[in-house]
Amino acid sequence: MKFTSKLPNVGTTIFTVMSQLANTHNAINLSQGFPNYPSDQKLTDLVSKAMNSGYNQYAPMAGNLDLRLAIANKYQRLYNSSYHPEKEITVTAGATQAIYCIISAFVRPNDEVIIFKPAYDCYQPAVEVNGGNTIPIQLSAAKNYKPDWNEVTSKISSKTKMILINSPHNPSGTIWSKEDMLQLQKLTENTNIIVLSDEVYEHIVFDGAQHQSACLFDGLKQRSFITASFGKTFHNTGWKIGFTCGPETLMEEFRKVHQFNVFSVHHPSQKGIADYMRDANTYLDLNEFFQHKRDLFLSLINGSEFKFKPSQGTYFQVLDYSAITDENDIDFAKRLTTDYGIASIPLSVFNENHHDDKVLRFCFAKTDETLVKAAEILNKI
Numbered sequence: 001m002k003f004t005s006k007l008p009n010v011g012t013t014i015f016t017v018m019s020q021l022a023n024t025h026n027a028i029n030l031s032q033g034f035p036n037y038p039s040d041q042k043l044t045d046l047v048s049k050a051m052n053s054g055y056n057q058y059a060p061m062a063g064n065l066d067l068r069l070a071i072a073n074k075y076q077r078l079y080n081s082s083y084h085p086e087k088e089i090t091v092t093a094g095a096t097q098a099i100y101c102i103i104s105a106f107v108r109p110n111d112e113v114i115i116f117k118p119a120y121d122c123y124q125p126a127v128e129v130n131g132g133n134t135i136p137i138q139l140s141a142a143k144n145y146k147p148d149w150n151e152v153t154s155k156i157s158s159k160t161k162m163i164l165i166n167s168p169h170n171p172s173g174t175i176w177s178k179e180d181m182l183q184l185q186k187l188t189e190n191t192n193i194i195v196l197s198d199e200v201y202e203h204i205v206f207d208g209a210q211h212q213s214a215c216l217f218d219g220l221k222q223r224s225f226i227t228a229s230f231g232k233t234f235h236n237t238g239w240k241i242g243f244t245c246g247p248e249t250l251m252e253e254f255r256k257v258h259q260f261n262v263f264s265v266h267h268p269s270q271k272g273i274a275d276y277m278r279d280a281n282t283y284l285d286l287n288e289f290f291q292h293k294r295d296l297f298l299s300l301i302n303g304s305e306f307k308f309k310p311s312q313g314t315y316f317q318v319l320d321y322s323a324i325t326d327e328n329d330i331d332f333a334k335r336l337t338t339d340y341g342i343a344s345i346p347l348s349v350f351n352e353n354h355h356d357d358k359v360l361r362f363c364f365a366k367t368d369e370t371l372v373k374a375a376e377i378l379n380k381i
């Protein structure tokens with residue numbers, strides 16, 4: 001069979017590679033981002049209840065209406081921002097499917113999509129498989145991954161179809177300020193640029209900072225899709241339920257792709273999550289829950305050879321190992337897994353031209369016991 005790959009530069013995602021290596025070597029797995037403790041039994045009970053009370057057939061294409069209402073209420077309550085549950089919110093198979101379908105619905109061959117690197121790894125292939133060109137903006141570890149708005153200005157052209165942003169940011173654990181969002185708003189004013197704002201970590205922001213959702217800025221809201229993931233918020237990444245919200249005219253186009261991509265997603269989980277979200281503390285308590293884990297992890301490794309700036313959001317902490325070795329980050333991450341029994345994610349895989357800042361990402365969505373064991377290992381390196 002002869003064919004030309006549409007994605008010649010894509011291999012197996014680093015999350016699969018590192019998790020498999022961790023399993024083979026029985027290493028503590030702080031690589032792929034997922035909790036190693038159960039999600040709340042109240043939630044699993046509500047999903048079971050939904051399964052036993054008639055929610056086993058197709059959900060509406062846009063999602064279970066109770067869930068869309070719960071999402072709309074959350075935006076109203078948290079951001080004083082209104083999204084019409086029937087026209088402006090769609091439930092998706094995780095944020096990944098939302099991101100893919102947003103890009104597919106709008107990006108044509110040779111359109112340009114600006115992405116900030118290090119970038120979560122599903123963005124670029126989704127652009128390229130649709131014939132678009134990614135225009136990377138490499139953020140600097142030394143500047144704590146702050147965007148340079150003059151550089152962003154210089155990358156915008158008549159071909160720019162979309163700008164993809166992600167705060168709180170995976171993998172760096174940094175967040176964008178209100179000023180950053182205002183800059184983006186100003187730059188996109190009077191353009192037809194669509195903003196895809198990946199906000200899957202919106203409820204994991206530390207030290208009293210406020211999440212700067214795109215919906216808080218009128219000029220951004222009218223051109224933005226926001227993507228979110230219940231997997232991150234309710235500790236069940238395996239369920240793959242998320243959603244996107246955006247203005248009606250954009251959402252209509254999104255659903256043209258979504259309906260022929262998955263049509264709809266697991267119905268009982270949607271109903272269970274809708275009922276669970278009646279109590280807003282189910283997501284409002286998350287900042288504190290993860291801040292405790294971040295603080296525990298950092299206090300335990302404070303005397304180690306790793307250097308760090310505390311994560312501002314997400315459940316990831318980046319550690320700089322330049323005082324330990326000058327090996328490249330992929331080799332070092334692999335060696336830590338095989339020889340020391342701790343798995344992490346090298347950041348270079350998310351960077352332009354595999355730029356290597358000698359930093360690794362560690363996931364602290366783990367039991368305190370696991371974090372203690374992980375720290376014992378890190379302190380010996």
Ligand code: PMP
Pocket residue numbers: 033093094095096097120166169170198200228229230231232237240241242
């Ligand atoms: N965006 C970012 C920044 C992520 O970290 C992830 C996954 N952790 C996703 C999107 C995908 O989310 P989901 O698992 O809901 O598809």
Ligand code: GLN
Pocket residue numbers: 013015016031032033034170
């Ligand atoms: N988002 C998770 C992470 O960053 C991984 C998701 C995946 O494995 N595709 O670790």
